[in-house]
Amino acid sequence: MTPRSAAPGSITVRVPAKVNVQLAVGAARPDGFHDLANVFLAVGLYDEVTATPADELRVTCAGPGADQVPLDRTNLAARAAEALAARYGRRADVHLHIAKDIPVAGGMAGGSADGAGALVACDALWGTGASRDELLDICAELGSDVPFSLVGGAALGTGRGEKLAELAVGGTFHWVFAVADGGLSTPAVYREFDRLTPDAPEPVASPALLDALRTGDPTALAGALTNDLQPAALSLFPALTDTLKAGTEAGALAGLVSGSGPTTAFLAKDAESAERVAAALRASGTCRTARVAVAPAPGATVV
Ligand code: C5P
Numbered sequence: 001m002t003p004r005s006a007a008p009g010s011i012t013v014r015v016p017a018k019v020n021v022q023l024a025v026g027a028a029r030p031d032g033f034h035d036l037a038n039v040f041l042a043v044g045l046y047d048e049v050t051a052t053p054a055d056e057l058r059v060t061c062a063g064p065g066a067d068q069v070p071l072d073r074t075n076l077a078a079r080a081a082e083a084l085a086a087r088y089g090r091r092a093d094v095h096l097h098i099a100k101d102i103p104v105a106g107g108m109a110g111g112s113a114d115g116a117g118a119l120v121a122c123d124a125l126w127g128t129g130a131s132r133d134e135l136l137d138i139c140a141e142l143g144s145d146v147p148f149s150l151v152g153g154a155a156l157g158t159g160r161g162e163k164l165a166e167l168a169v170g171g172t173f174h175w176v177f178a179v180a181d182g183g184l185s186t187p188a189v190y191r192e193f194d195r196l197t198p199d200a201p202e203p204v205a206s207p208a209l210l211d212a213l214r215t216g217d218p219t220a221l222a223g224a225l226t227n228d229l230q231p232a233a234l235s236l237f238p239a240l241t242d243t244l245k246a247g248t249e250a251g252a253l254a255g256l257v258s259g260s261g262p263t264t265a266f267l268a269k270d271a272e273s274a275e276r277v278a279a280a281l282r283a284s285g286t287c288r289t290a291r292v293a294v295a296p297a298p299g300a301t302v303v
Helices: 076-087 109-127 132-142 146-151 186-196 206-215 218-224 230-236 242-247 271-284
Strands: 011-028 036-051 058-062 094-099 154-158 163-166 173-179 256-257 264-268 288-296
Touching: 011 109, 011 173, 011 186, 011 206, 011 218, 036 109, 036 146, 036 173, 036 206, 076 094, 076 109, 076 132, 076 264, 094 109, 109 132, 109 146, 109 264, 132 146, 146 154, 173 218, 173 242, 173 271, 186 230, 206 218, 218 264, 218 271, 230 242, 242 256, 242 264, 242 271, 264 271, 271 288
Parallel strands: 058 094
Antiparallel strands: 011 036, 036 094, 036 154, 036 288, 154 163, 173 264, 173 288, 256 264
């Protein structure tokens, strides 16, 4: 594919959102993180990160929810550029522009996508030539979900979610995402999980779920979807119960909270059913908007 660059000398990278089709959460570890069996599926909603040479590191953002995205050094895109520059002994003299389409603070790894996108964009812009393993190491330092944003497709994440084993997916899944009015803080949802689940068992991946992904069977996948963070997300954001009800009543095979929420995800039988569920959710008054997307989607890609 011929790369399309936004401006001469700039590199644009497209990065997908994710949904957790299984999120099994264990007890809090001494470092505060939780061991997970986290089955990630990349979905076709994308942020684009464009890296352009500049005098100094600068981040800008446009798109839905852009006003809630921090533009300082706490932004994972800025941290990714700094981490790569430090490793290669150069200045992070780059302007990173994020074209946002993944719901902000929605439990769909939008911030992680921007970190992975910035890393791949800076690597290409600077001709760093870092290996995939080096890039994945930097991703893991940036956050638990960042390595998956680089890889895409489907993967089982263990440890705090950063140790990935890629998974085979035997078909296309049609999803609907209900974007909530408001956000949820991931650390707050994990704290609520700890309060609600004092004796969390060791997290294990579900063989039935892995099988459903492998065969590409939406009904089987719908029956196997689980998210251990869902009770905590519902406890902090009770209105999501109404959204889940509206989506399943509209004909979704199943619905669940996406990651730490508050986006809710609905699996549909096919593309037409997904459109119907999305329309019903938009009309239900239980969410800000609803988006359809197919999975699996590729990981961070230069466009
Ligand atoms: O790794 P990341 O920075 O994305 O994690 C954000 C927060 O989510 C952590 O500070 C922690 O509170 C929580 N978390 C966790 N266990 C994980 C992943 C994240 O407790 N496996």
